[in-house]
Amino acid sequence: MEHCPVCEKSVERTETPMDCALCGKRASPGRVCAEGHFVCDDCARLRDTLLAHATREGADRRNPVAILAGLMDEPDIPMHDPVHHILAPAALLAAYHRSGGAVNLSRGMTEVVRRGRRVPGGTCGFWGACGAAIGAGIFMSVITGTSPYSDSTWGLCNLATARCLEVMGALGGPRCCKRTSFLTVHTTALFVEEHLGVTMSLPEAIRCTHSSRNGECIKERCPFFGD
Ligand SMILES: [Zn+2]
Ligand SMILES: [Zn+2]
Known part of the structure; x- marks a missing residue:
């Protein structure tokens, strides 16, 4: 910096x-x-x-799942940690920007870190709103310049979070920062295409490589379990 x-x-x-x-x-x-x-x-x-x-160079920079997977592989990223409340919107912001979405990447990333840092750990179980899903709302707010006083984009931000929570809530717990982050970027990329007309690229299948590090992995119940 x-x-x-x-x-x-x-x-x-x-x-x-x-x-x-x-x-x-x-x-x-x-x-x-x-x-x-x-x-x-x-x-x-x-x-x-x-x-x-x-x-970074590469066609996969339009793919928020690939960007997220790369970030999760960074050596100082723990299995479960509130940093995922930043990783999910950051991967979305990067892929959105590379896919032609109108946003200032540097300033947007500052906002993603600033807001994501304020979402504590455990909100999934204690507040009923997973922090990665809140990250979808953060991403949507940043790219649309939404505030609490906005009109149509106010709805979009809340719907983005809601869509993610709906999908992950149906799967059930216990918590997994990898599962909910993958769900968030995949669900939100589709939401953005539907509502903003910007198409990010998505893989045919998402395969999680972190199961062995996770004592509470739900294995076959997880759509990304691959071992
Ligand atoms: Zn300054
Ligand atoms: Zn700091």
Whole structure:
């Protein structure tokens, strides 16, 4: 990260603890711009990784499932972790952008990280709304510039989350950040084609490679179980 993810001005390193503009936590070290936007090293590293996957060469960059699978294979991504609330919308944003969707990738990725960081772990079981599905709503809000005061796109954002929750709720639990993230990007890509006319590419089948790492894997009940 050489430029501020918020305002694009140049940044310098600081050891002074400050409130991160992305995760909201007081942290150090990190980088700060002339406007005072501080971004902690964890958030800067994550955003850099997301943008690296988004801007990589290859026909599969139009495929949010392929982008998501690549992100899940990064060595510091745990089996289950709230970071999936960011990975799902980030993969969608990258594929949408590469498929001709009108969005500023850099600014959009900043918003995906900033909003996704605020969705805590366990919302699937404790709030009745999986964080990856909320990520579909975050993605939809970012690409349509929606706020709580918007009219038609307000509905689209909530319908995107609802569509994902409907599909994953029907499958049942327990939680799996891989299963719900794959479901989210697949369901949302189809939703975007239907409502916004932007066609991302999708694989014929999704095969999860993480089952052996997941003690609660629902195996044959999961549409992506392949071992
Ligand atoms: Zn700034
Ligand atoms: Zn942070």
